[in-house]
Amino acid sequence: MNCEEATKLMDGYLDGELDPITSEKIEQHLRDCRKCEEAYEAHTALTHAISRGAPYYKAPIELRQRVHSSLRDEVADKPARTVLRRSQLLVRTKQPEPRTVLFGTPWNWLSLAGLGLAAAVIFAAIIFSNLAPVLRRPGADQFLATQLIASHVRSLMANHLTDVPSSDQHTVKPWLDAKLDFAAPVVDLSGEGFPLIGGRLDYLDNHPVAALIYQRRKHFINLFIWPTAAGTTETKKTMTRQGYHLLHWVDPDFNYWAVSDVSDSELQTFNQHFEGQILHR
């Protein structure tokens, strides 16, 4: 590896983006080449100075997911102009600056770092100005919906639909009661076309929950149940995400979230039968 190659690859090396073999070659060159090593040290010092000087807050995972999904929506909403502007901004910072040696220090790394920082600030400002209204929206339900769908999909993919496979509510209920610190209602809806397949323990929203699995023709419905928080005044709501329908309702004792790829109206029917059965127990 010569100085020119090392210079080109330095940014990637500093960001840890290179494969091990290329990194090893750069390190070898830095051991052998005084000039490149000095440049490397100058760049590292600058990076440290920036990271020390700038406040850094680790985004909570919930915020990160909201930003990601908001960005996806943003890109889907106005693809042409905004995205082009952003990519131009990014591309411009990646173009190599003319190489000028200033007092023996390759100036282009420093100027690139400065440009990169400026671009990052502008980029962040653009994102933030676009996202500020989005970030103020309550995202707790969206976050929970993501978890619910993930859990539903996982239960179907991992061949772990049920812990207790039984169509008998008098088998499923005691099994769940013994594992949880609440007694979730279990009803069989086979007479209504939603046969009970079994039960499962799951973990959502930071607590263990009961999952009841119902079948509708070839489809499955995961019904997640956990106790309501005191003073809950939520009403029934529906959501559609990633092709899955979610239906949420509460009663004085429990939260219910039904997740499935059956149609929205079938979930509503399921909900009516479920609530009807609970009332008549």
Ligand SMILES: [Zn+2]
């Ligand atoms: Zn060199």
